[in-house]
Amino acid sequence: MSGSPDRAVVLNDVTFAYDGRPAVQHLSGAFLRGSLTAIVGPNGSGKTTLLKGMVGLLRPADGLIQSARLGGGGIAYLPQQIEIERRFPISVIQTVLLGHWRRIGWAGAATRELRAQAQRALVAVGLEGFERRPIETLSAGQFQRVLFARLIAQDAELILLDEPLAAVDWRTSEDLLRLIVSWHQERRTVVVVLHDLDQVRAYFPETLLLAREPVAWGPTRQVLMPQNLKQARHMSEAWSGEGEHSRPAARLWHAASAPRLDPLPATSLTLPRSQGRDG
Amino acid sequence: MTLYDLALGPFAEFRFMRRALVGCFALALGCGPVGTFLVIRRMSLMGDALSHAVLPGAALGFILGGVSLPAMSFGGAVAGLGVALLSGLVTRLTPLREDASFAAFYLISLALGVLLISTHASNIDLLHLLFGSILAIDDVALVLIGAVASMSLLSLAVIWRPLVLECFDPGFLRAVDGRGGLVHTVFLALVVLNLVAGFQALGTLMAVGLMMLPAAAARFWVRDLLALSATSSALALVSGFLGLLLSYHLDFPSGPSIILVAGVAYCASVLFGPRDSLRAIYSAG
Numbered sequence: 001m002s003g004s005p006d007r008a009v010v011l012n013d014v015t016f017a018y019d020g021r022p023a024v025q026h027l028s029g030a031f032l033r034g035s036l037t038a039i040v041g042p043n044g045s046g047k048t049t050l051l052k053g054m055v056g057l058l059r060p061a062d063g064l065i066q067s068a069r070l071g072g073g074g075i076a077y078l079p080q081q082i083e084i085e086r087r088f089p090i091s092v093i094q095t096v097l098l099g100h101w102r103r104i105g106w107a108g109a110a111t112r113e114l115r116a117q118a119q120r121a122l123v124a125v126g127l128e129g130f131e132r133r134p135i136e137t138l139s140a141g142q143f144q145r146v147l148f149a150r151l152i153a154q155d156a157e158l159i160l161l162d163e164p165l166a167a168v169d170w171r172t173s174e175d176l177l178r179l180i181v182s183w184h185q186e187r188r189t190v191v192v193v194l195h196d197l198d199q200v201r202a203y204f205p206e207t208l209l210l211a212r213e214p215v216a217w218g219p220t221r222q223v224l225m226p227q228n229l230k231q232a233r234h235m236s237e238a239w240s241g242e243g244e245h246s247r248p249a250a251r252l253w254h255a256a257s258a259p260r261l262d263p264l265p266a267t268s269l270t271l272p273r274s275q276g277r278d279g
Numbered sequence: 280m281t282l283y284d285l286a287l288g289p290f291a292e293f294r295f296m297r298r299a300l301v302g303c304f305a306l307a308l309g310c311g312p313v314g315t316f317l318v319i320r321r322m323s324l325m326g327d328a329l330s331h332a333v334l335p336g337a338a339l340g341f342i343l344g345g346v347s348l349p350a351m352s353f354g355g356a357v358a359g360l361g362v363a364l365l366s367g368l369v370t371r372l373t374p375l376r377e378d379a380s381f382a383a384f385y386l387i388s389l390a391l392g393v394l395l396i397s398t399h400a401s402n403i404d405l406l407h408l409l410f411g412s413i414l415a416i417d418d419v420a421l422v423l424i425g426a427v428a429s430m431s432l433l434s435l436a437v438i439w440r441p442l443v444l445e446c447f448d449p450g451f452l453r454a455v456d457g458r459g460g461l462v463h464t465v466f467l468a469l470v471v472l473n474l475v476a477g478f479q480a481l482g483t484l485m486a487v488g489l490m491m492l493p494a495a496a497a498r499f500w501v502r503d504l505l506a507l508s509a510t511s512s513a514l515a516l517v518s519g520f521l522g523l524l525l526s527y528h529l530d531f532p533s534g535p536s537i538i539l540v541a542g543v544a545y546c547a548s549v550l551f552g553p554r555d556s557l558r559a560i561y562s563a564g
Contacts, residue, residue, distance in 0.1 A: 075454065077450070085447050098444060106437065106438065
């Protein structure tokens with residue numbers, strides 16, 4: 001579909017709107033095959049909207065999204081955890097097996113080989129021995145590990161993650177970041193919505209800074225320059241005046257993003273923001 | 280009076296009691312799993328709404344076809360599916376939430392049904408439609424109930440996996456399967472069909488009782504989805520059996536008797552069930 005074989009997803013002047021009000025405007029660019037990209041921006045800047053559009057859950061109001069022909073695994077998409085019914089009576093291994101959906105569908109059998117793959121995925125996320133546990137007994141961090149095991153089972157070429165590290169403990173956060181990097185090393189195309197700019201600087205070669213309109217898109221070091229972050233903040237203040245987006249979290253992001261000048265810190269990170277939320 | 284006279288005699292002696300029992304058993308098979316999914320999807324009140332929505336169709340069938348079960352059932356099914364589809368449409372096309380759009384259409388439907396009955400039929404007919412009469416179930420009704428139960432179990436076997444995924448993680452289902460939206464529609468159709476099967480026996484007001492009460496009670500006994508469905512069916516089955524006996528011996532109307540037995544089972548489960556019941560919570564704490 002797309003003209004160039006090295007582009008996984010091409011965005012051509014894409015606009016998304018809710019009730020006629022734009023959520024993302026005039027976004028053009030491409031996620032290259034095998035790239036690892038973070039999407040950052042203030043609350044309400046259209047990050048989730050863009051991911052949903054790339055999955056095909058939302059239709060752009062204008063412009064064109066072209067996805068390259070993907071292999072068997074297709075697109076793997078991890079929505080924010082609030083969209084998942086955590087109290088549903090389903091076991092850990094069954095959840096991971098759902099990752100094989102494209103191979104088993106509505107009524108196909110989960111073969112021994114698929115079960116073995118799901119088992120290996122659980123080992124990879126550090127949850128060996130949790131197979132039969134009901135998911136409602138897991139902590140937020142453990143549950144996110146299960147969802148990552150499901151992503152591994154999906155074996156997709158294009159992986160889209162929406163705030164995968166929100167509300168997980170720092171140790172889980174580190175482990176999951178390591179998994180994300182390993183997918184990048186396997187030449188998969190990975191796009192992740194994130195809030196923590198330290199994590200972005202440490203692990204993500206490419207960044208898209210979004211504030212309804214694209215502010216900058218390219219190598220992380222160049223995108224997360226102070227003037228860009230300042231511009232994103234100004235743009236978000238313009239729409240915060242509309243009322244519905246002026247949540248405290250938006251101000252937090254401003255505070256975190258504005259004064260920081262140090263590019264690319266060393267690999268060891270302290271993540272006080274999410275620490276201790278999860279037992 | 281021996282135990283035989285108390286528990287088995289009425290069924291051995293009277294054909295209408297045997298029919299009623301078989302009807303209850305068939306209803307229980309379909310209602311168990313359907314009710315379980317309604318509870319898990321937090322759609323309990325939507326089942327209630329749909330049960331009321333069936334009324335105008337059943338009334339219209341009654342007015343046009345007399346006391347003809349096929350006519351009333353067909354009318355009821357059309358009205359129920361109509362409300363389900365219209366509500367779904369409004370939910371999809373406008374920001375109004377599903378519960379509110381359901382409430383709007385079922386209220387319209389209910390008012391229309393009551394209006395139809397009161398202008399075209401006697402009060403006795405209204406009572407019959409609202410409360411049913413399981414003791415008057417004939418062969419046609421049994422075949423209908425049996426067909427609905429069979430179809431429900433077969434359909435559930437086909438849509439089980441996507442239905443589970445739709446309850447658990449709808450975003451994932453939409454992302455991996457383009458036909459995922461179909462599952463919700465099929466499920467609502469199953470709810471309507473089971474309500475229609477139940478309304479001859481229990482009436483439109485109480486048909487949903489055999490769906491909801493056992494499913495809500497089962498939640499206090501088991502956790503696994505299959506076990507929940509099986510337990511709901513078993514509880515519905517026992518409620519039907521005991522309710523019919525109660526109705527026979529004490530000369531109570533059968534519908535309310537069955538639902539009240541299910542209600543007692545529910546209350547007992549909330550109080551004493553092994554999982555998450557009040558007893559379990561307070562004896563542990």
